Amino acid sequence: MGSLRTVLDVRDLRVYYRTLAGIVRAVDEVSFTVGEAEVLGLAGESGCGKSTLGYSLLGLVPPPGRIEGGNVLIDGIDVTKLSEDELRRIRWSKVSMVFQGAMNVLNPVYTVEKQLVEVLTFHKGFSRREAVKSAVEALVQVGLNPELLKRYPHELSGGMKQRVVIAMALLLKPKLVIADEPTTALDVVIQAQIMNLLKKIKTEEKTSMIFITHDLSIIAEISDKVAIMYAGKVVELGSSEEIFNNPKHPYTQGLLRSIPRLGYKGKITWIPGVPPDLRRPPIGCRFNPRCPYVMDICRHKEPPTIEMGGEHRVACWLHTKK
Ligand SMILES: Nc1ncnc2c1ncn2[C@@H]1O[C@H](COP(=O)(O)OP(=O)(O)OP(=O)(O)O)[C@@H](O)[C@H]1O
Ligand code: SF4
Ligand SMILES: [Mg+2]
Incomplete structure (x- = not known):
């Protein structure tokens, strides 16, 4: 240790x-x-x-x-x-944080894709295509179907939302x-x-x-x-x-x-x-x-x-x- x-x-x-x-x-x-x-x-x-x-x-x-x-x-x-x-x-x-009550941290008016892509373009200067590719990988890593990228937070179950939030926290490794x-x-x-x-x-x-x-x-x-x-x-x-x-x-x-x-x-x-x-x-x-x-x-x-x-x-x- x-x-x-x-x-x-x-x-x-x-x-x-x-x-x-x-x-x-x-x-x-x-x-x-x-x-x-x-x-x-x-x-x-x-x-x-x-x-x-x-x-x-x-x-x-x-x-x-x-x-x-x-x-x-x-x-x-x-x-x-x-x-x-x-x-x-x-x-x-x-350093990133999965906030307490994180499921409510997702922006309700944006799709999952938009929320993940924004972090990637801001920090990495990725093109949209590169960012979407990384977002897909991030969802797969947390065991989610990449089709969920097109959904809004209210269209996800509690467990799915929590995985999205974890995916976001891990996005930039x-x-x-x-x-x-x-x-x-x-x-x-x-x-x-x-x-x-x-x-x-x-x-x-x-x-x-x-x-x-x-x-x-x-x-x-x-x-x-x-x-x-x-x-x-x-x-x-x-x-x-x-x-x-x-x-x-x-x-x-x-x-x-x-x-x-x-x-x-x-x-x-x-x-x-x-x-x-x-x-x-x-x-x-x-x-x-x-x-x-x-x-x-x-x-x-x-x-x-x-x-x-x-x-x-x-x-x-x-x-x-x-
Ligand atoms: N914005 C704030 N203004 C004033 N006091 C605050 C504020 N946020 C937290 N506190 C106080 O700071 C202390 C620590 O709060 P904190 O939320 O860090 O505790 P916690 O251990 O995370 O509790 P929980 O297990 O309920 O999440 C508490 O006494 C709380 O009342
Ligand atoms: S009151 Fe505090 S310092 Fe004293 S025995 Fe209990 S835990 Fe230890
Ligand atoms: Mg707390």
Whole structure:
């Protein structure tokens, strides 16, 4: 895992929404890397900052949000330092995103062909004929009949639309694809098909991916490593094996107990309490009001990140050397 060429290097990233009601610290001092052909699963409860983190990697944080600090290096280029023009050039070509609720991202008044061709002519300067040829290949790659090019989004099923959106994200063969809840709105059969498609792309195209979901059981299927996010922070990161077989953070342990797993004999429980308001996160460890192991120090001092060997690290006072 450690020897892969680094495609994405995120360092101390902070992304805040400055609202009238206060500053929402949606991503707060987050660091991680993704290697070539590696899939990072990013999991955590609703509102913990997963999508905001995804947007920031493309320089697309919606106002009133913005990157307040840190660096995002994609193939060595710091995205946080680029102008809007420069960002437009790397979006889709170096890094692309399958947006959450992506099926609604397709423009309803354009055919699939027009939407794919536009991306190709803008970025590659392709002639129409070349662009259509590439669009056909893109649909075939995601298992769709090229005849669908002539259709409008409303003439496609949910699963077809999701494949078109994935085809679009892959169109310019980016180094890194961020897939934000790509299967959430789909029924289980289509969900399985999309997962197989993403796995195929990972192996065949060597694309690096960040796979965002609140559902850890999906993450287990595709990820090489996993980052667990809580209230704007990555509280634990490690290989899939480390996270699923040897979770160290009480929040990760709680999340794992809350998913039904094949062969798991223990009781399925949910973590009591609700995630905090990110305008006023708890002092100390942000998980402290919900943590079954909370200690005095957790209520006033933020836990340091502890290296657990390999890439495994955890931010929790339980693991500091006594
Ligand atoms: N445009 C905005 N203005 C102000 N706050 C925002 C905005 N967008 C998101 N937030 C806040 O930022 C935090 C992170 O939101 P984000 O959408 O990144 O979470 P998420 O983990 O993707 O959640 P979900 O699982 O529901 O998709 C939340 O507290 C949210 O309320
Ligand atoms: S630092 Fe303290 S409150 Fe936070 S997860 Fe660890 S034990 Fe629980
Ligand atoms: Mg989201």
